[in-house]
Every structure is written in C-alpha cells, then in structure tokens.
Amino acid sequence: MDPFAALGDPVRRDLVARLSRAPARVVDLAADQAISRPAVSRHLRLLAEAGLVVAEDRGRERHYRLQPSGLDPVTDWLAGLEPPARFAASALDGLDLEVRRTTRERSADRAADRSTHTTTEETA
Amino acid sequence: MDPFAALGDPVRRDLVARLSRAPARVVDLAADQAISRPAVSRHLRLLAEAGLVVAEDRGRERHYRLQPSGLDPVTDWLAGLEPPARFAASALDGLDLEVRRTTRERSADRAADRSTHTTTEETA
DNA sequence: CGAATAGGTAACCGATAGGTTACCAATGAG
DNA sequence: CTCATTGGTAACCTATCGGTTACCTATTCG
Numbered sequence: 001m002d003p004f005a006a007l008g009d010p011v012r013r014d015l016v017a018r019l020s021r022a023p024a025r026v027v028d029l030a031a032d033q034a035i036s037r038p039a040v041s042r043h044l045r046l047l048a049e050a051g052l053v054v055a056e057d058r059g060r061e062r063h064y065r066l067q068p069s070g071l072d073p074v075t076d077w078l079a080g081l082e083p084p085a086r087f088a089a090s091a092l093d094g095l096d097l098e099v100r101r102t103t104r105e106r107s108a109d110r111a112a113d114r115s116t117h118t119t120t121e122e123t124a
Numbered sequence: 125m126d127p128f129a130a131l132g133d134p135v136r137r138d139l140v141a142r143l144s145r146a147p148a149r150v151v152d153l154a155a156d157q158a159i160s161r162p163a164v165s166r167h168l169r170l171l172a173e174a175g176l177v178v179a180e181d182r183g184r185e186r187h188y189r190l191q192p193s194g195l196d197p198v199t200d201w202l203a204g205l206e207p208p209a210r211f212a213a214s215a216l217d218g219l220d221l222e223v224r225r226t227t228r229e230r231s232a233d234r235a236a237d238r239s240t241h242t243t244t245e246e247t248a
Numbered sequence: 249c250g251a252a253t254a255g256g257t258a259a260c261c262g263a264t265a266g267g268t269t270a271c272c273a274a275t276g277a278g
Numbered sequence: 279c280t281c282a283t284t285g286g287t288a289a290c291c292t293a294t295c296g297g298t299t300a301c302c303t304a305t306t307c308g
Contacts, residue, residue, distance in 0.1 A: 008132030009296085013201065020209040026255055039297055041256060060254050060305035068209045075202065077137065078195065085144040085192045133266085150285055163267055165286060184275035184284050 003073045006050035011035065012043050016066065019053055023065035127197045130174035135159065136167050140176055140190065147180075147189035 007013055015029060026044065030037040044064055047053040052070035056063045078085075131137055139153060150168065154161040168188055171177040176194035180187045202209075 002134075004134075004137065005132040008129040010126075010128075011296090013128065016209075017201075017205060020205040027253085030255095035296085036298065037255075038257080038299085042296080045256085062255065066209055071202070071209060074198075077141075078199065081141060081144040085140075085190055085195060135266090151283085154285095159266085160268065161285075162269085162287080166266080169286085186285065 001046050001050050003050045003052055003070055004077075006047055006052055007074065009043070011040075012047055015040070015043060015047060016052055019064055019066040023056075023063050025061050025063055029064065125170050125174050127174045127176055127194055128201075130171055130176055131198065133167070135164075136171055139164070139167060139171060143177055143188055143190040147187050149185045149187055153188065 007016070011033060014033070018024065018029060018032075026037065026041060029044070030040040033040050044053065044055070048055055048064075050070060052067060053064050054067045056065070131140070135157060138157070142148065142153060142156075150161065150165060153168070154164040157164050168177065168179070172179055172188075174194060176191060177188050178191045180189070
C-alpha cells in the first residue's frame, strides 16, 4: 500500500502522529485507539509496508517507530504541484527556519538509516 | 470525504496534479485517464466535496480548477508532526524561496477567494 | 515449571469504493 | 429545428477495507 492510501485512514494517521512523538509498543498504541488490538496490529503492518514506520523486536515486545523518509512521496508530490497549489504548501511557513536548520543533519540521518539498521519493516 | 482519503486514490491525485497546472473541462480530464468519463465525474465530485477543487459552469461545459486551500489540512497535519518527522518535510526545501516570496500574495488570494466567488463546490 | 503478557494470523462479515453501462437534461452549432 | 456535445445520475457488480472473535506462539516472571 502506498503512503497516500495509508494516510487515508484516520486511525493510521493517528498512529503515525503518535509515533512521531515517540516509539511505542503495540499494546500502548492499541490502548488509546477505539478499536481492537488485532485491528491496530494490521494497521501497523500496512504502515510498515508503506514504509512509514519500522518495527523493532525487543524480547516479547515489538517497538514501532516512525520512519520519516516514508513521508517523502507525500511531500515530494506536494512539492511537485504547480505554483498555484504551492501557495497552500506555505502552511509550512512556520517551520521554514527549523526545517532548514536541520536539513544537513537529516541527510546524515537518512544515510545512516539505510545502512546500519536491520530492523523488520515488512513483516509486521 | 476528507482530503487525505481523497488523495488516497491515484486517479484523484492525478486529477489534482493536472488541475494544478491549469483548469480543465471534464472531457479533457477524462481524456487522459484510463477510466470512463462517469468514473472521472465521480472522482471530481469527491474532490469537490473534499474542498480540493471547485467547479464553475460555463454554458454546457463545467470547468474544474484547483482550490489550493483544500490542501491545508494535509500540510497542516504534516507540519503538526513532531520534529523527527519534520525532517521529511524538508523535501519542500527547494521551494522555500519561492513559497516565502509568494506568501503575501497568497493571503490576499485566499481572502478574495472566499468572498467573491460563488462557484459550485459541493454539487459536482 | 506454569501463568500471564505481548502480539501476529486466520476466518469471517458487512460496508464501501470504484468501475461499468445505460440514460437523461441542457447547451451550442449547422 | 435538429443533432452533436457536455456531463451528471442511477443501477449494478465485484473487490477491498476495516472491524471482530478465536487461536497460536514466544517471552517473561513468580
């Protein structure tokens, strides 16, 4: 499932937002969702397939964390829209300073991410 | 249908991208889609309900155009993610200059948009 | 060891998405 | 006026989504 479709579901958006704040275990994620744990589990699998989150097994627990690069297709698509639409992208105005400040670190982060980690990603 | 779900469909994304370049009639939009015109028509209705496009009747033709503000929920959500995720938002880096340059005009544009136009929007 | 906890998977089910064809109303052109 | 063009709507069908319950495995803890 592509990132766009993945973010089409409000529960999955909520999970992503939650994970953007901190990694979490499945039970904890399921705790503040109105649906059953298996349902959350499946949403997480989809998010992993979409490249938006990564799972890491720690003993009997599975910790999910956000994979920021998974959002690239979305931001890229928005960025690819013609000028008239880009006006809307300026909703990110408030972030300009911070984002630009962190750009260099982020490139390094992404590179490291691809090489060192051996975390799950597909098999949720 | 909310903008996220609306953009979850590749055909609709394509329509939005197309309309970001220029307004167009339904036939023209349907022309370069692999699906039937009624199907495109329904996609357009959904996009209008999501606030992403606006329709304007001109004689027997209906011209659809992009409504940039419809993307705000998306960019806002992305902007609302915690720092780690914002790194991905820097995919918009290349746009920073242009976006900031046009910010003022855009505010004016949005304001004008809400008051003067009386175009359709819901009834596709 | 045995019990509890974490979490994935399977089977099932109702609702919805998205496609098609057929049809209709309205406008514009010859 | 007549006919072609534009485009929405309805009815229908299939596939997929998202939820549930039931079940199983693996790890940790007393």
